[in-house]
Amino acid sequence: MSSSQSLHLVCPKCAATNRIPAERLNQSPVCGKCQSSLLTAAPVVLTGQTAHKTIQKNEVLTIVDFWASWCQPCHMMAPQFEQAAKQLPNVVFAKLQTDKFEQAAAPHGIRSLPTMVVFKGGQEIARQSGALPSNQIVQWVQSLA
Template structure:
């Protein structure tokens, strides 16, 4: 049973894989574990998800002043609807979380990093449409 972190309270939940598509709720706060939207995280939340989640995590490193980042935001939301519950999508604002961006050597934004088991498995920079995001992510898994 994979560990799944709640997007609301960051509580750890264990859900059988065959039940992921049944709209599971958090055992702690009783909110849905999947909202079909990216989860915006601060540095501590990012560390918790990376270190504790058993699901693949697609992280968008972005900044509010970045035109391509703003342009890609709706596509990233659509990708969340298409990829959940097999993949959780996260967003890290590089302006607010500079230490996280520096740790992963983020030099241009948007940069997408796919994590599995706490380790980076793939990275790509530049804006993409929803179909491209879904295709790239599924090819990496």
């Protein structure tokens, strides 16, 4: 990665798209609009309004956990997903509740829950269905970086 390269990051709080020099990703970048941290080391809760923009505009690895309120394995995996987010602070971890935001989830063809999909710059690069422990989530994501 060249030192002059910039990456787009969508603010998890206000959904503004920010351009960040790649070499500053490790320096806790903040949103130019609302001053919130852009990389939170915690899962971002997506809504119908923010899901598309977050998936399409983020140019860092973005892992979306597609889950539903009625899905027991989803609830079992939630703390594992949170733990993995803490271990990979330069990766965006996000959660999309499919039974609440069906239209936001529909374009991704989710057939089973939970399903994690990895995006970069709007492109799906991998997916994994089923609940995983945090160490396996971290290993899987690192293998894609």
